[in-house]
Amino acid sequence: MAKWNALSAEIEAARASGDHTKLLAHVHVGLQMLQEIGATNAPIQCESLLCMEASQAHYKMMQYDEALQCAERACESLLRGCKAELQDKAQIAEIEVFMGFVLCKQGGHSAAVEAQELLQKVLHWIDVDAKSAMPMQAVAAVNLRRSVLTGLGLSTTVQATTLASKGETAEAKVLYAKGLDTLIEALNQHIDENDVELVKMTLEAILTSFEGLDDVSQAVATCRKYISWCRRHDDASGVADGESMLTALCARQKIENPLEAEKAKETEEATK
Structure with missing residues (x-):
């Protein structure tokens, strides 16, 4: 475990200093170690955690295709060989929400539609399935709701912007109004003062919606x-x-x- 602890400290230091390239190099070392010793001898959810570190680093470097690939691998590692009733649904939902934001950043209409479908699935889990889940997963679901609503509002706004750019103004305005309602609902959820970036992202999308609605x-x-x-x-x-x-x-x-x-x-x- 000493090797993993040392690697974890190196990843944390690279993240704190904002050195995304160094962080990705440490993740690569971690994935090689994992391959050599096998998942059973590694920390729990090790592959998923490493892949999400890489995904977030790529996201910050605006490398959205790579960010999406890493997040997909993180999600797949949590599903692999795991019975449905034992899956960490809250962790999977969290990764899927991040994937939704990455898809929105890609900026295309089809990517925004894909983000919307993914986030609707997560919202259904939060509002329906998570109510009968274990207490920790139920709490995680409630905390995730605001991020999901922001992502849904953002995906609708991106779709509206792509329609507006093609001159389909009336259709765009319908989507801007729909996105705005969702974004305002997201802001009206309990605001976590530590969640500075999510509020900024929500306000930026609200600005786009209001301007789109003239x-x-x-x-x-x-x-x-x-x-x-x-x-x-x-x-x-x-x-x-x-x-x-x-x-x-x-x-x-x-x-x-x-x-x-x-x-x-x-x-x-x-x-x-």
């Missing part, structure tokens, strides 16, 4: 919520991203940027 004032308000959320969590790069999103929105819509107007007013008052 509701510019709500789109502006959403940008401002994004900025204030990031300020609240001392996320300086998030604040900068939010300000850039607002600047780009105002330029597209040919309206005055309220942040610039406020800065001008502050400067004017300071010189009085």
Whole structure:
């Protein structure tokens, strides 16, 4: 076990430093070790954990095809040779939700439809099957619901955007409205203050939906919520991203940027 503990520490250090290439190299070493000694002599769910480390690293490097392949392998390793009643359904659902987000990032219409189908399956498990599952799995299902709703809203918004880009405006607006309802439902679930990135992703998709529905004032308000959320969590790069999103929105819509107007007013008052 000493080798595994050392490898785990190396993976953790690479993740903490944001060195995705080094992390992938450590994962490769781990998978080789696993092949040599066999799953029975390795830590529990070892292959799945290693593959998900790799999947998340690829995701952060915007290598979405590779991220999807690694997540699929992680999922497959949990199903392999395991009776249905013994499967870790919560862990499988968590991986499938991540796969849904990866598919949305790929950006195509068919990938977004695939994400929607996958996430609907997970939502059914959460709302129906997990209620009769073991307590730990039932709790995990409740905690996962908000991520699933965000993913579903995002997948609908991606589909709407692809339709809008082809000039199918009426159909796109129907999907933007549907996606918006789901995204707002996701935000209205209990917000975990530690889940900064998921809230940012939800707000960004809400912004896209409002702009797609030509509701510019709500789109502006959403940008401002994004900025204030990031300020609240001392996320300086998030604040900068939010300000850039607002600047780009105002330029597209040919309206005055309220942040610039406020800065001008502050400067004017300071010189009085």
